[in-house]
Amino acid sequence: METSRDDFVIAIRSAFLNKGTQQRFSLLGLIIFSILFLILGGINFKPINYLKIAIKEIVYRSTFIVSTPENFIKEGYLKVQIHLNLYNINKKNELEVANLRAKDLLNEFLVLENKRLKKIVDDYLIDSESTFAKVLSDKNSPFFKSIIVNKGSKHGINLGSIVIDNEYLVGKIVEVNFTSSRVLLLSDLNSKIPVILEPIGLLSILSGTGEDYGIIQYNKNESIVESDVIVYTSGIGDLFRAGIPVGKITINNSENEDQKIEFFSDFEQLKFVKILSFKKEEN
Amino acid sequence: MSKLNKQNITKKILTQIPIILLFISVLNNFDFNYLNLKYFSFNFSYILIFYFSLKKSFSLVYSFIFIAGLFNDAVNGTPIGMSSLIFLLLCGVAAYLKVITLRTSLIKDWISFVLTILMINSLSFVILNLFFNYEVSYINQMVNVVFTSLLYFIFSFLFNFIEGNFNVR
Numbered sequence: 001m002e003t004s005r006d007d008f009v010i011a012i013r014s015a016f017l018n019k020g021t022q023q024r025f026s027l028l029g030l031i032i033f034s035i036l037f038l039i040l041g042g043i044n045f046k047p048i049n050y051l052k053i054a055i056k057e058i059v060y061r062s063t064f065i066v067s068t069p070e071n072f073i074k075e076g077y078l079k080v081q082i083h084l085n086l087y088n089i090n091k092k093n094e095l096e097v098a099n100l101r102a103k104d105l106l107n108e109f110l111v112l113e114n115k116r117l118k119k120i121v122d123d124y125l126i127d128s129e130s131t132f133a134k135v136l137s138d139k140n141s142p143f144f145k146s147i148i149v150n151k152g153s154k155h156g157i158n159l160g161s162i163v164i165d166n167e168y169l170v171g172k173i174v175e176v177n178f179t180s181s182r183v184l185l186l187s188d189l190n191s192k193i194p195v196i197l198e199p200i201g202l203l204s205i206l207s208g209t210g211e212d213y214g215i216i217q218y219n220k221n222e223s224i225v226e227s228d229v230i231v232y233t234s235g236i237g238d239l240f241r242a243g244i245p246v247g248k249i250t251i252n253n254s255e256n257e258d259q260k261i262e263f264f265s266d267f268e269q270l271k272f273v274k275i276l277s278f279k280k281e282e283n
Numbered sequence: 284m285s286k287l288n289k290q291n292i293t294k295k296i297l298t299q300i301p302i303i304l305l306f307i308s309v310l311n312n313f314d315f316n317y318l319n320l321k322y323f324s325f326n327f328s329y330i331l332i333f334y335f336s337l338k339k340s341f342s343l344v345y346s347f348i349f350i351a352g353l354f355n356d357a358v359n360g361t362p363i364g365m366s367s368l369i370f371l372l373l374c375g376v377a378a379y380l381k382v383i384t385l386r387t388s389l390i391k392d393w394i395s396f397v398l399t400i401l402m403i404n405s406l407s408f409v410i411l412n413l414f415f416n417y418e419v420s421y422i423n424q425m426v427n428v429v430f431t432s433l434l435y436f437i438f439s440f441l442f443n444f445i446e447g448n449f450n451v452r
Contacts (some may be wrong), residue, residue, distance in 0.1 A: 024345075024346055051363075070311060
């Protein structure tokens with residue numbers, strides 16, 4: 001019994017304390033160092049924060065370079081797919097354009113009227129700053145859905161700024177470095193944004209799922225959500241401007257408490273995004 | 284003489300391949316996520332670290348693994364130090380197994396690998412969830428563990444094959 005315990009101690013000591021050939025540090029030393037990093041990072045210890053920023057600056061640029069061959073293959077695959085579907089897409093688009101032209105005239109009038117009314121009730125947010133950014137890395141790991149863009153505090157990006165692709169909401173800035181930032185995508189499990197479901201006008205919270213769709217949470221009356229519902233930002237909390245299109249509800253399952261939302265923007269194919277921050281218009 | 288020098292250089296480069304692969308895999312998140320398969324994800328870094336720590340510990344320098352962990356955290360957005368801790372624990376278990384095992388077999392290695400990744404994934408889940416308030420999906424974690432453990436066989440055959448053909452010693 002005594003011997004086996006001794007063997008165990010010797011084996012552990014040999015594995016964790018002994019420095020093998022070519023090893024400059026013992027395993028235990030580095031493990032303690034990692035734990036220190038975690039703890040000090042957790043309590044926002046300033047030198048660790050600076051080190052974090054430096055590491056991120058280096059890593060984000062390196063990721064972009066290292067991912068080039070993979071991105072090249074990915075883009076080639078997507079291009080071939082688009083070419084194969086070109087005829088059908090064009091036919092569908094022609095029909096859609098004809099419909100949209102008719103709707104556009106009506107929309108223009110409604111937008112102007114809405115702006116006028118919102119100014120009266122002092123709830124009109126204007127775009128204070130907008131910056132275009134290139135997506136450096138879009139590695140959607142199964143655990144965290146985020147992208148890295150090439151604009152940071154140097155370019156006036158702030159925490160909480162919103163990120164859009166065309167006119168569709170993509171996510172918000174959750175980490176700002178000197179020349180790069182991280183965008184938490186709407187599909188991430190940790191993403192929660194206030195939304196409104198139109199045309200029924202129901203206020204709710206859109207939550208990410210870690211998959212390529214979102215769900216509506218805290219919706220008591222789920223039976224009224226039907227398949228043609230469009231989801232917009234509600235503007236509650238003044239974080240987002242109201243009325244930014246987010247997605248549409250595709251599946252209506254009355255037994256399921258959560259409603260699946262298909263995002264308008266394809267997060268897998270983001271190349272450039274627009275970063276916006278809003279403020280209330282001064283009268 | 285020059286032939287001998289050339290051989291030495293080639294040998295040096297070949298022994299550095301695991302660490303180069305590790306850095307590429309953490310910077311590129313080498314996991315075929317772009318295929319968009321709903322229930323498919325695996326962690327190549329775990330396989331690489333465990334295999335080489337067990338078979339060729341001189342190929343992976345611990346300090347490089349520590350740095351690779353920091354890079355992995357920066358890419359994934361996890362708290363800095365998290366992946367380093369996980370990677371080093373994986374190395375520790377592999378080093379311990381190496382010390383206590385006289386005759387290795389793939390099945391024994393695989394069982395140890397599965398138990399180890401279950402342990403370290405649970406640890407990372409607990410740290411992320413309890414101390415850093417990250418929400419992590421149980422299903423994705425389990426899928427990742429299952430595929431990582433299954434792919435250990437394929438990659439260990441592949442590494443053995445490469446080692447046999449290129450005589451990396």
